[in-house]
Amino acid sequence: MTDSSVTSAHDSAALAAALRISLGKLSRRLREQTHANDFTSAQKSVLLRLDRDGPATVSALARAESVRPQSMRITVAGLEAMQAVSGQPDPCDGRQTLITLTPALRKHLTESRAAKDDWLLRALHEQLSPQEQDELAAAVALLERLADF
Structure with missing residues (x-):
């Protein structure tokens, strides 16, 4: 794996986690x-x-x-x-x-x-x-x- 692909995979994992957290917070706010x-x-x-x-x-x-x-x-x-x-x-x-x-x-x-x-x-x-x-x-x-x- 090249440095850029490692960084990209890390960025994608961080994006996935941030998206999950943000969507969860938005869902809770809507339920409120x-x-x-x-x-x-x-x-x-x-x-x-x-x-x-x-x-x-x-x-x-x-x-x-x-x-x-x-x-x-x-x-x-x-x-x-x-x-x-x-x-x-x-x-x-x-x-x-x-x-x-x-x-x-x-x-x-x-x-x-x-x-x-x-x-x-x-x-x-x-x-x-x-x-x-x-x-x-x-x-x-x-x-x-x-x-x-």
Whole structure:
């Protein structure tokens, strides 16, 4: 290895660590902008999947989340008890139940996202110059590529 490749590898490792730390701090700051809730990480994952992909059966959710159907039934039952999701017969197969987000949960998601967006917009305007905002926009495209890797 040449000196420049050692330096480059070290710089990349430092960049990876700094990026992880910065994204973690930003995620925590965004979470602070909404009310605390009692959802577990598994429940949050199911709620986000239903929001993104629409209604699904417990079996489909279990496959998508790589968990056993029995575990997903427990997660969904907890969400139903919290009135975050509801089940209705599948119009294509009445033996199946489609799980969907309740209107109250959809409203909560919308309000939560708006609070996070408001905070982030304020932070962008107060902390970054227009040139820095342009640089950040370019960095976001790179972050999206990393996230899709």
